[in-house]
Amino acid sequence: MKQPKGAAGTETPPLRSVGRPRSERSETAILNAAMDILIEKGYRGFTIDEVVSRASVSKATIYRRWPSKELLAVAAVAGFPELHAVDTGSLEDDLYTIVSEFADVLQNTALGAVWPSLVGERSRNEELKAALDEMTEHRRTPTRQAFERAIERGELPEDLDLALAIDMIMGPVLLRLLFQNADTTPAALRKIIIAVLPALGFKPAKKKPAVRRRRAPKAPA
Amino acid sequence: MKQPKGAAGTETPPLRSVGRPRSERSETAILNAAMDILIEKGYRGFTIDEVVSRASVSKATIYRRWPSKELLAVAAVAGFPELHAVDTGSLEDDLYTIVSEFADVLQNTALGAVWPSLVGERSRNEELKAALDEMTEHRRTPTRQAFERAIERGELPEDLDLALAIDMIMGPVLLRLLFQNADTTPAALRKIIIAVLPALGFKPAKKKPAVRRRRAPKAPA
Amino acid sequence: MKQPKGAAGTETPPLRSVGRPRSERSETAILNAAMDILIEKGYRGFTIDEVVSRASVSKATIYRRWPSKELLAVAAVAGFPELHAVDTGSLEDDLYTIVSEFADVLQNTALGAVWPSLVGERSRNEELKAALDEMTEHRRTPTRQAFERAIERGELPEDLDLALAIDMIMGPVLLRLLFQNADTTPAALRKIIIAVLPALGFKPAKKKPAVRRRRAPKAPA
Amino acid sequence: MKQPKGAAGTETPPLRSVGRPRSERSETAILNAAMDILIEKGYRGFTIDEVVSRASVSKATIYRRWPSKELLAVAAVAGFPELHAVDTGSLEDDLYTIVSEFADVLQNTALGAVWPSLVGERSRNEELKAALDEMTEHRRTPTRQAFERAIERGELPEDLDLALAIDMIMGPVLLRLLFQNADTTPAALRKIIIAVLPALGFKPAKKKPAVRRRRAPKAPA
DNA sequence: TCGTAAGCGAGACGGTACGTCGAGTCTTGCT
DNA sequence: AGCAAGACTCGACGTACCGTCTCGCTTACGA
Numbered sequence: 001m002k003q004p005k006g007a008a009g010t011e012t013p014p015l016r017s018v019g020r021p022r023s024e025r026s027e028t029a030i031l032n033a034a035m036d037i038l039i040e041k042g043y044r045g046f047t048i049d050e051v052v053s054r055a056s057v058s059k060a061t062i063y064r065r066w067p068s069k070e071l072l073a074v075a076a077v078a079g080f081p082e083l084h085a086v087d088t089g090s091l092e093d094d095l096y097t098i099v100s101e102f103a104d105v106l107q108n109t110a111l112g113a114v115w116p117s118l119v120g121e122r123s124r125n126e127e128l129k130a131a132l133d134e135m136t137e138h139r140r141t142p143t144r145q146a147f148e149r150a151i152e153r154g155e156l157p158e159d160l161d162l163a164l165a166i167d168m169i170m171g172p173v174l175l176r177l178l179f180q181n182a183d184t185t186p187a188a189l190r191k192i193i194i195a196v197l198p199a200l201g202f203k204p205a206k207k208k209p210a211v212r213r214r215r216a217p218k219a220p221a
Numbered sequence: 222m223k224q225p226k227g228a229a230g231t232e233t234p235p236l237r238s239v240g241r242p243r244s245e246r247s248e249t250a251i252l253n254a255a256m257d258i259l260i261e262k263g264y265r266g267f268t269i270d271e272v273v274s275r276a277s278v279s280k281a282t283i284y285r286r287w288p289s290k291e292l293l294a295v296a297a298v299a300g301f302p303e304l305h306a307v308d309t310g311s312l313e314d315d316l317y318t319i320v321s322e323f324a325d326v327l328q329n330t331a332l333g334a335v336w337p338s339l340v341g342e343r344s345r346n347e348e349l350k351a352a353l354d355e356m357t358e359h360r361r362t363p364t365r366q367a368f369e370r371a372i373e374r375g376e377l378p379e380d381l382d383l384a385l386a387i388d389m390i391m392g393p394v395l396l397r398l399l400f401q402n403a404d405t406t407p408a409a410l411r412k413i414i415i416a417v418l419p420a421l422g423f424k425p426a427k428k429k430p431a432v433r434r435r436r437a438p439k440a441p442a
Numbered sequence: 443m444k445q446p447k448g449a450a451g452t453e454t455p456p457l458r459s460v461g462r463p464r465s466e467r468s469e470t471a472i473l474n475a476a477m478d479i480l481i482e483k484g485y486r487g488f489t490i491d492e493v494v495s496r497a498s499v500s501k502a503t504i505y506r507r508w509p510s511k512e513l514l515a516v517a518a519v520a521g522f523p524e525l526h527a528v529d530t531g532s533l534e535d536d537l538y539t540i541v542s543e544f545a546d547v548l549q550n551t552a553l554g555a556v557w558p559s560l561v562g563e564r565s566r567n568e569e570l571k572a573a574l575d576e577m578t579e580h581r582r583t584p585t586r587q588a589f590e591r592a593i594e595r596g597e598l599p600e601d602l603d604l605a606l607a608i609d610m611i612m613g614p615v616l617l618r619l620l621f622q623n624a625d626t627t628p629a630a631l632r633k634i635i636i637a638v639l640p641a642l643g644f645k646p647a648k649k650k651p652a653v654r655r656r657r658a659p660k661a662p663a
Numbered sequence: 664m665k666q667p668k669g670a671a672g673t674e675t676p677p678l679r680s681v682g683r684p685r686s687e688r689s690e691t692a693i694l695n696a697a698m699d700i701l702i703e704k705g706y707r708g709f710t711i712d713e714v715v716s717r718a719s720v721s722k723a724t725i726y727r728r729w730p731s732k733e734l735l736a737v738a739a740v741a742g743f744p745e746l747h748a749v750d751t752g753s754l755e756d757d758l759y760t761i762v763s764e765f766a767d768v769l770q771n772t773a774l775g776a777v778w779p780s781l782v783g784e785r786s787r788n789e790e791l792k793a794a795l796d797e798m799t800e801h802r803r804t805p806t807r808q809a810f811e812r813a814i815e816r817g818e819l820p821e822d823l824d825l826a827l828a829i830d831m832i833m834g835p836v837l838l839r840l841l842f843q844n845a846d847t848t849p850a851a852l853r854k855i856i857i858a859v860l861p862a863l864g865f866k867p868a869k870k871k872p873a874v875r876r877r878r879a880p881k882a883p884a
Numbered sequence: 885t886c887g888t889a890a891g892c893g894a895g896a897c898g899g900t901a902c903g904t905c906g907a908g909t910c911t912t913g914c915t
Numbered sequence: 916a917g918c919a920a921g922a923c924t925c926g927a928c929g930t931a932c933c934g935t936c937t938c939g940c941t942t943a944c945g946a
Contacts, residue, residue: 120265
C-alpha cells in the first residue's frame, strides 16, 4: 500500500518533495468517472478501462493510487452524498430524516448495488475490509449524534448501548432496502422507528409542540 | 428448483419426452462443485470453468440448466444448510437458536460472502432478484413460525406486523454479521433479542422455569 | 507447446476428434492479417491487438495456436513468397535468378525488416530458433538444387561443400541487403556470383550459346 | 539527427557555455548500464527503466543525450570491443584473426543479438540507419586494411573491389553466426577464407617463412 | 556575488501493448 | 435431445515500457 490517500487516520508527515507531485486533477477526474460509471451501470458494469477513457487518464495513474478495482470503488463510493447531520429537537424526527435520506441514497445512487457487492469480498480482503469499515462507520455518525443528543436531553438512559441502538434502527432498514422486496415507504420507515424507540427505553422529554417537519435534509435552526 | 428457463412461477407443461433425458448425476455434480468452490474461494473466485473441470461436465450442460453464473450461484447457495425449525416453547429461546444458527451459517459457509455479492446485482437483474428473494423468504420461515406460535400462546398481540417483527430481529444481526466489525458473540445476539422483544409487545405467558441463560449457541435445553 | 502446427517434423497422429475443431478460417485470417501488418509497419509496428481487430478473431484464438508474438511472426513470414526453383541450364543464371528474387523479397516485403528482428532473439529463445531455422533452411533449397544440378552436369566437383557454397553466395548478398548501405543493383549481384563461382571449382560444361547478360532480374529468357 | 554529442562526424561548434554542463559521470554510467543489460538480457530485455535504475540517472538525462531507445542501444553497442588491427604479414592469417575475433564478439557479447534486432528497424528509421551504418563501417576497417596491405604487397590485383572483397569474407561468416545453426568452428572459418581468397585473385607473394602470428585467439594451425 | 540558464534525480503522466482469464455461445461426434 | 470436449468472440484485467512532463535542487558562467 502506498498511501492511497483517503485511508486511515494519521497521515503523510508532509515529506512529499521529490519527484513530480501527483496530479490532483487526475485524482478528481478518476473519482468522478468512477462514481458516474457506478451510478450508471452498477458494480458489475464498472470497468477500469472505462474509468481510463472517461477520465482521460492512464491505467498506471489509477493503479498508482488504488491497488485494485475494489479499492477504487470504495473510494468512489465514499464520495457519494453523506448523511447530513440533523437536529430537529425530536429524536424520532431526527432518525426519520436520517433514515429517509439513507433510503434515498441507497435507492437512487448506486450505493445500494455497490456496497453489498463490495461487502461480499470484505471477509477475504483485509484492505477492502478496512476501507469499507471506515466508510460504514462514517455513515453511522449522524445517527449516533442524534442518540447522544437524546441522552443529553434525558430522553434515553445514560447507559444506552449506542452501537446496538444504531444497529436496531439501521438493521431493519438496510435489510428491507437491499435484501428484500419489502415495504420502504416513508410510512413504513417511520413505523420501524416508532417500533424500535420504546425498546431502547425512550421517553420523550416533553410534549413536542407542533413540529411540522416532514423533511429537513440540510440543517434547520 | 428445476425450472430451467423462465425461472420461478407456474411452468413447463410436463411434456418432457423426446431425446435423451437430462442427467441427474450431472446436476448434482455441478451443484456440489459450485458449493465447494463458493466455500473455498468466495464469489469472486467462483468460475464456471472451474465448475466444469471439477464436475467433469460441459459448459453447455450447465447453461442448459441455469442461464447465468449468478443464477447457478443462487442455486448452489440455496443448497447450503437451512435454518432448522425449532420449538423450545419459549419465543426468546426459539429466536436465539435460529439467530445463532444463522450467524453460524453466515460465518462458516460462504453464504456471508456470496449473498451480498449477489444482492449487489439484485436490482439490475430481474431473474436474479426473483431467485434471491425466493431463497431469502424461505430462510425467514422458521422465524415466522416462532412468532406465530408465540401469538397462539398469547405472548404477542394478534395483529403483530410479522414482517416487521422478523426484520427487527434479523436486521441488526445481518448488519453486524456482514457489514461491520461488530460484536456477534452469543451474548450480543441474545442481547439484541432481549432488546427487541418488548418493543413487539411481548409478554411471556408464564414464568419460564429454570432457563439456562448463558448456554452454548448450538444446543438449547 | 501445444502443437502449433507448422512446427517440427513428425506430427499429429491424426487423432483430432473430440471437441470443436479449430477453425481453418480463423487460422488463415490471422496469418493474412499478420502478413499485412508486417508488410505495412514492420516488426516494430506489429501488434497482436491489431491482428485481432483485422482478423476479427479473439486473442485466445491466436494464443491457442502460437504461444507468442514472435512465433506468430515467424509463421506469418513463412507465408511470404518462396524462392522459386529455376532451371535455366546454366548455374550462373540459376543463381542470378534466385538471388534477384531473394533481393526482391527482402526489399519489397517486410521480410528484410522482420527476419533480422526475429534473428536477434534467436539465441535466447529455443522455440523461435527452431521455427526460424526451419524457415531459413527451406529458403536455401532452390540454391542447393541449382548446385546439385551443376554437379550432375560435371560443372562442379563432386565433393563440393554444399553448405559452404550456398553461404558464399548468399552471405554477401544478405550482408548488403540487410546490414549496409551497399550496392545491390542487378549488376552488383551478378558480380558477386561471377566472383564466387570460380572459387568453388566451377567450369562451364560447354559454351553457353548466346546468353543475354544484362537481362531483367525477373525474366531470364 | 540532434548531435547527441559523442556521435557522428562534423561537430558542435564548441559553443556550449551557458548553464550547467552535462555530467560525464552520468554518460558513462548510462552507457555501462546499457551495455550490461544488453549483454545479460539481449535487446528484448533492454529497458530504459532499467538503465535508469542501474545508472541512478533520470530518464530526462538519457533522452537529453539519445533521442530513442534504439539510438542508445547503438551507442552502447558501439562501445563493445572493437576488432583489432592485425598485421601478421600474411593476408590469410590476418583475415583469420579478424574473423575469429568477430565470431568471438558476436557469440560472447550481446552484439550478435542486438545488432540484428536493430538492423530490423534500420529501413524504417533514418537516424538509426545512420548510426548503425557508421558502426558497421567502422568495424570493417581492419579487414579493409588487411586487404590494402596485401595489394601493396602485390598479392592482390590493384583494381580489387574492396567492398566486394570484404563482403565476400564477412558475408558467409555473418550468415553462419547469426542466421543459422551452422558450423563456426575455427576450422570452418579458415575454410571460408581459403575458399574465398583465390576468387579475389590472391597469390601469396612468397613462401611465408616462420609465420609471425600477432593474434590468433582461437586455434591457429 | 549574484542571477540566469541549463543539468540533474525523482517520479508522475498519457498511451499503448502485452499475455491471461472469464463469460457465454457454438460445433463436433457420440449416446 | 443430451452430453463431454473444446473451440469461438468479446472484453476486462493488471503489468510493463515508452517518451514526456513537472518538481525542487545543483552547478557553472558571465554580468
